[in-house]
Amino acid sequence: MARTRARPTLPLLLALVAAVIPGPGGAQVSIQLNEAILPRGASLRVNCSSSCSEGLSLGLETQWSKVELERGHNWKLFELSDIEEDSNLMCFGNCGTVQSSASATIILYSFPERVELDPLPAWQQVGEILTLRCLVDGGAPRSQLSVVFLQGEEELHQEKVGVNSTNPKEITTTVLASRDNHGANFSCRTELDLRPQGLEVFLNVSEARQLRTFDLPGTSPKLNSPDLLEVGTRQKVFCYLEGLFPASEAQLHLELGGHILTSNSTNHGDLVSATAEVDVPAELEGTQPLRCVLELADQNRQAEKTLHIYSFSAPVLTLSPPEVSEGSQVTVKCETHGGAQEVRLSGAPPGPPSPQVSFTLNASADDHKRTFFCSAALKVAGQQLLKNQTQELRVLYGPRLDERDCPGNWTWPEGSQQTLKCKARGNPSPKLTCSRKANDAPLPTGVVMTVTREMSGIYVCQATSSRGNVTKEVSLTVRVISGPHINWVILVITLLIVLFVGLAIYLYNRQRKIRIYKLQRAQEETMKLKAQAPPP
Known part of the structure; x- marks a missing residue:
C-alpha cells in the first residue's frame, strides 16, 4: 500500500471556536485553538481566557492528558497530548459566584491502515462477471473518504466509504471479463479529501493484482x-x-x-x-x-x-532354384507368417484357403523372366489388408532365331534407307552376325543403310552363346527402278509444271485487262457528268 500525503499549505488558526456565555457585568469566557483539524495521536495547545477582572478562576475540561504551560491575569495556556478521537473541549471560568463557559470541537483525521484488493481468481472465464473487493481498514473522517477501483491507470468505479460504515469496510464493484482484460493490473485507491479543512487529498493505493482471462469453445479437440x-x-x-x-x-x-x-x-x-x-x-x-x-x-x-x-508380415515367396536350365524343375512356394491366414500364388492350381501354397513347373524358354506374384491377406477391424511379394525366374537356354524376331524374307526399294531388324533370343544373350552366303559379305543388324542393288542375296544369320549356336537364312530382295520409267516420270512432272505456269500467266493477264476496262469506263462516266452539269 502506497501513501501520498500533502502538507498543509496554509495553517489554520482558529482564533475563536467557542460558544460564549456572558458572565456578570458582561464578563465572557473564550477558547482559542491553534489548529482546527489534527492527525490522530497529535498534541494541541488550547488558550482559555475571560473578560472577568476580579475573583477569576479558569479551567479546561477534557478527557485527554493536559498540562498547563503558561498563565496570565485572565488567561491560561494548556497543552493536550495523545488525542485519539474527535471530542469536545470546554473552558470554564468562575467570576465571583457566577460560572460561564465556552466549548470547541476537535476533529481528527487519519489515513487508512490497510487498503487491500482481494486476491483475484487464478483464471476468469471471458463473458462472466468478476467482483472486485477492496478492504479499507481505518481512515477518518469517513465522510470524506472514498474508494476508487483502477484498471492500470483507468478509473473504473468510485464510491464513498460512508459515515456509518463498519471498520474494516469492504467496497465492491463488478467487471465483465473480456479478452482485453487478460494480463491487466487491477488495484484500489483511497482518497481522503481534506480540502474543506484547508488541506489536500491524501491517497493510499493497494498492491496491483494481475488478472488472467480465458475463453474455451464448447467443442472438443x-x-x-x-x-x-x-x-x-x-x-x-x-x-x-x-x-x-x-x-x-x-x-x-x-x-x-x-x-x-x-x-x-x-x-x-x-x-x-x-x-x-x-x-x-x-x-x-x-x-x-x-x-x-x-x-x-x-x-x-x-x-x-x-x-x-x-502385426502383419509380408509373405515369403521362394523359387527353388531361382535360376535353372531349360527343362529343369522349379518349385514355387508362397507362405505367410504372423496373423495372416491366407495366401494366393499366381500360377498355382485352385485350392482351399491356406497359409502356404506351392507348385512345381518344368522351366522353358518362355518362362525366362516370368514374374510370380504372392499375396497375403489379413482382416483387421472389418478391413482387409494385403501385402505382396514378387520374384522373377531366370531360365538358361540356347539361342533362338524365331520368325517373329528375325523374319526370313526382306524386300527393300533401291535407294531407300532401311534397317535389318533381326534379333536373337537366349539366356545368356547370344551374339548375332549376318553375312552373305555367297561371299561372306557382312550385313549389319540394327544399322540404318542406303539400299543398293548389290545388297540382294541370301544371308546367313548366326546366333552364338555359351549354351550353343543357331543359324538362319535370310533372303534380301532389292526392288530396282528402271531408267525409262524414271524418264517418263520426269517428263510428266515437267509438263504439269509448264501447264500450271501457263495457266497462272493467263489468269493474271485476264484480271489485268478487266481492271483496265473498268477504269476506262469510270473515266468516261465522269466526263459525261461534267459535260451535263450547268455552268456556274
Whole structure:
C-alpha cells in the first residue's frame, strides 16, 4: 500500500471556536485553538481566557492528558497530548459566584491502515462477471473518504466509504471479463479529501493484482490419425482446437494406450495444435485408445478415438532354384507368417484357403523372366489388408532365331534407307552376325543403310552363346527402278509444271485487262457528268 500525503499549505488558526456565555457585568469566557483539524495521536495547545477582572478562576475540561504551560491575569495556556478521537473541549471560568463557559470541537483525521484488493481468481472465464473487493481498514473522517477501483491507470468505479460504515469496510464493484482484460493490473485507491479543512487529498493505493482471462469453445479437440496402425511402422497423429484464448497458455498432449506421446505443440491466433510421430511398439498390439487432452486455466477438453494396432508380415515367396536350365524343375512356394491366414500364388492350381501354397513347373524358354506374384491377406477391424511379394525366374537356354524376331524374307526399294531388324533370343544373350552366303559379305543388324542393288542375296544369320549356336537364312530382295520409267516420270512432272505456269500467266493477264476496262469506263462516266452539269 502506497501513501501520498500533502502538507498543509496554509495553517489554520482558529482564533475563536467557542460558544460564549456572558458572565456578570458582561464578563465572557473564550477558547482559542491553534489548529482546527489534527492527525490522530497529535498534541494541541488550547488558550482559555475571560473578560472577568476580579475573583477569576479558569479551567479546561477534557478527557485527554493536559498540562498547563503558561498563565496570565485572565488567561491560561494548556497543552493536550495523545488525542485519539474527535471530542469536545470546554473552558470554564468562575467570576465571583457566577460560572460561564465556552466549548470547541476537535476533529481528527487519519489515513487508512490497510487498503487491500482481494486476491483475484487464478483464471476468469471471458463473458462472466468478476467482483472486485477492496478492504479499507481505518481512515477518518469517513465522510470524506472514498474508494476508487483502477484498471492500470483507468478509473473504473468510485464510491464513498460512508459515515456509518463498519471498520474494516469492504467496497465492491463488478467487471465483465473480456479478452482485453487478460494480463491487466487491477488495484484500489483511497482518497481522503481534506480540502474543506484547508488541506489536500491524501491517497493510499493497494498492491496491483494481475488478472488472467480465458475463453474455451464448447467443442472438443479434433483428432486426425489412421484407424489402423501396424507394429513396427512410424505413424503421424495430429490434434488441434480453435477458438480458444489465450492459445499460448494452452497445454495440449497426446496419449496412446495410456502412454503420453512426445509431441510438438504450436499455436497461431486462437488455434493450438500438437503433432506426434509414433513408432508403433509390439506391446501395444490390439485395441488401444488415442486421446488428445487440452488444458487451459482450470478447464480441460478431451477427444478420444479407438485405434487397432496389428502385426502383419509380408509373405515369403521362394523359387527353388531361382535360376535353372531349360527343362529343369522349379518349385514355387508362397507362405505367410504372423496373423495372416491366407495366401494366393499366381500360377498355382485352385485350392482351399491356406497359409502356404506351392507348385512345381518344368522351366522353358518362355518362362525366362516370368514374374510370380504372392499375396497375403489379413482382416483387421472389418478391413482387409494385403501385402505382396514378387520374384522373377531366370531360365538358361540356347539361342533362338524365331520368325517373329528375325523374319526370313526382306524386300527393300533401291535407294531407300532401311534397317535389318533381326534379333536373337537366349539366356545368356547370344551374339548375332549376318553375312552373305555367297561371299561372306557382312550385313549389319540394327544399322540404318542406303539400299543398293548389290545388297540382294541370301544371308546367313548366326546366333552364338555359351549354351550353343543357331543359324538362319535370310533372303534380301532389292526392288530396282528402271531408267525409262524414271524418264517418263520426269517428263510428266515437267509438263504439269509448264501447264500450271501457263495457266497462272493467263489468269493474271485476264484480271489485268478487266481492271483496265473498268477504269476506262469510270473515266468516261465522269466526263459525261461534267459535260451535263450547268455552268456556274
